[in-house]
Amino acid sequence: MLGFILKRIGLLIPTFIGITIVSFGFVRVLPGDPVLLMAGERGLTDERYAALLTEFGYDRPIWVQYFEYLRDLLSGDFGNSLVTKQPVLTEFFTLFPATVELSLCAIIIAICIGIPAGIIAASKRGTFLDQAIMGTALVGYSMPIFWLGLLLIIVFSGMLGWTPVSGRISLLYFFPADTGFMLIDSLRSGQKGAFASAVNHLILPSFMLATIPLAVIARQTRSAMLEVLGEDYVRTARAKGLAPARVVGVHALRNAMIPVITVIGLSVGTLLAGAILTETIFSWPGIGKWMVDSIFRRDYPVVQSGLLLIAVMVMIVNLLVDMTYGLINPRIRHT
């Protein structure tokens, strides 16, 4: 198993180098003078320009610049935001829990609805129920989620007045963000109604973000179950006279889960892409909104390092998925 893990990590090194080249190159391929872009100041005097040129190191050969960039990254220096003047890394880790909280809720919703829906569809194959579930899944899969978000706001916030339109918690509550996870912090604060408010704020965005993974998981579960239900060992289990629920729930499901777990792991990228839209619509203070805002504000140091950090996160999660996969299915380890 250790060899398998090391091999996987080894494979990631070229990808990591590629990612650093992309984020390093990003500022240099932008139209306009990189010094002006990265300085974010207007009306620079010649002396100030020359000083900045040396400070940023743009006067040195490109490969020297790259290695210095790499050295800075490895020592934890990701540059400072032009707008807030804060280190990008600090901002990233302040906002990251909000995105993780949202994504986790979304993936939990997707799993809790998607897997049972897929199992039901597979075990009732060809019936109206199967078609209804798969039809709904296809609609979910084809959904422009930013539009769904707007509809959710119209119905639940506008017409019914059940949920708030934006933010993570009502302005009535204030407590220190120890963990950055609003659900945990609000519980720990002990303030009455804080937790309920946090949940209320979380429902619509996490449902919006869950839509596509939910549809994908339901479809994948169904097809994996159908494949497994046709296997000999399932027939044997049936022939032994086991209860249908046990055959489906234990014998078939366990084996059908392998491709489903892969799909869940792969949906991390989808979730982050979806988070960009979800956070923008619900003014959710996470890294998706942070990236979009930074692009619009031309806060290029943030865009540059944010891109890198997000890609590295996706890479790490994919590695973890690979390892889980290796744990569940020993055959993978030896290929």
Next chain:
Amino acid sequence: MAESSGSVKAQTRRQMLSEFWFYFSENTGAKIGLFVFIGLVLIAIFADVIAPHAANVQYRDALLVPPVWQEGGRWEYILGTDAVGRDMLSRLIYGSRFSLFIGCVVVAIAVTGGVTIGLIAGYFRGWVDMVIMRVMDVILAFPSLLLALVLVAILGPGLTNAMIAIAIVLQPHFVRLTRASVLNEINREYVTSARVAGAPPFYLMTRTILPNCLGPVTVQATLSFSNAILDAAALGFLGMGAQPPTPEWGTMLAEAREFILRAWWVVTFPGIAILITVLAINLMGDGLRDALDPKLKRT
């Protein structure tokens, strides 16, 4: 002799087509998807004839008029008007042109680039393959929409740049798929025999191997078509795609955002248009997979 081989070819082609149609039409959803898609294409082509108004004409006496079935609605504006008095229905009709155009252009770029690169990687193997695949890994490491956003930030907002960005983001899927199929085919006997018969590499790649890899690529192309439409609409919605007053559906939604609690129709209809289009294409994609994937055919 030549004539008879030609007619044999034509006959096999007809047979293949009818077999394809047999499997495709067994899937009711796929047929519905196909009809809706044809309908959309017709709407896009004849937009000038069908649309009751021009897309960008503002009727100052009809701001935010609700749809005809609601109180205050008018028959001139069946689906109502937006905040500056433009007819929603006409804008949606013209918008279909943009969505289909985006889908076609993006898929054309992504397929051409992706299949070529994938063929090269799979055929030559070695360091060429390694470099290509690592580059694709890097592109895939970024969430697609984020990468597209950043690319548009580099290239400048606008529909053309949005299409290029989305094509770049979708391309690695075609590279991987083509490479995998090439690896699968390259050691088959028919390829070896063509090589022994003296076929040059270019001929082997394009004439011998490629046609046998096209099934999965076609299915992926359909999926990419709908992804392209969704991503372009998302970019438009974020203000990085088509720019106002273009009647692109995502851009229309972005313009409508501030009215969501006052005028539901300006938000609802463009979204329905996107959903129907994407759904139709995905339904067709499912049918295509049934018809083109020989493994699923037997089960």
